[in-house]
Amino acid sequence: MAVKLTERAAEEVKRFRQENNFDESTSLRIGVAGGGCSGFNYTLGFDDKFDEKADSKYDCHGVAVIVDKKSALYLDGTTVDWYSSLEKQGFTFENPNAVKSCGCGSSFQA
Numbered sequence: 001m002a003v004k005l006t007e008r009a010a011e012e013v014k015r016f017r018q019e020n021n022f023d024e025s026t027s028l029r030i031g032v033a034g035g036g037c038s039g040f041n042y043t044l045g046f047d048d049k050f051d052e053k054a055d056s057k058y059d060c061h062g063v064a065v066i067v068d069k070k071s072a073l074y075l076d077g078t079t080v081d082w083y084s085s086l087e088k089q090g091f092t093f094e095n096p097n098a099v100k101s102c103g104c105g106s107s108f109q110a
Contacts, residue, residue: 002056002072003030003065008082009091010061022046027057027064030080031071040074042093 005013005028013028029047032040050057050066058065067075078095 002067002076003058003060003078003080005060005063005065006079006081007061009080010063012082012091013063017046023048025064027066029066029068030075031068032074042091043071044091 016022017024017026026046026048027050029043029045031043033043035041047066055066055068056072058067074097075095076097078093078097081092081094083090083092
């Protein structure tokens with residue numbers, strides 16, 4: 001499995017999907033894009049398109065997760081969690097392939 005969500009992250013995705021009236025069949029798409037301070041940025045979004053040739057699809061605690069095969073090379077073994085404190089909240093990425101990460105955790109170098 002390239003990417004997995006913790007239960008906390010899955011609950012946050014479900015909450016967001018419900019609050020924004022997304023259809024239950026809408027999947028969470030996780031990927032990487034060039035840029036950021038360290039070379040690659042993590043991307044998160046909702047998508048209802050799935051291409052069997054270009055994408056992989058996983059179920060994580062009741063959330064369908066789509067990862068394109070190119071991003072999967074950089075995300076293999078990554079765990080996405082939800083962090084919430086008084087000063088900030090958001091998704092965090094624990095990526096065993098990252099050689100270096102920026103201070104904010106939204107970009108990495110592989």
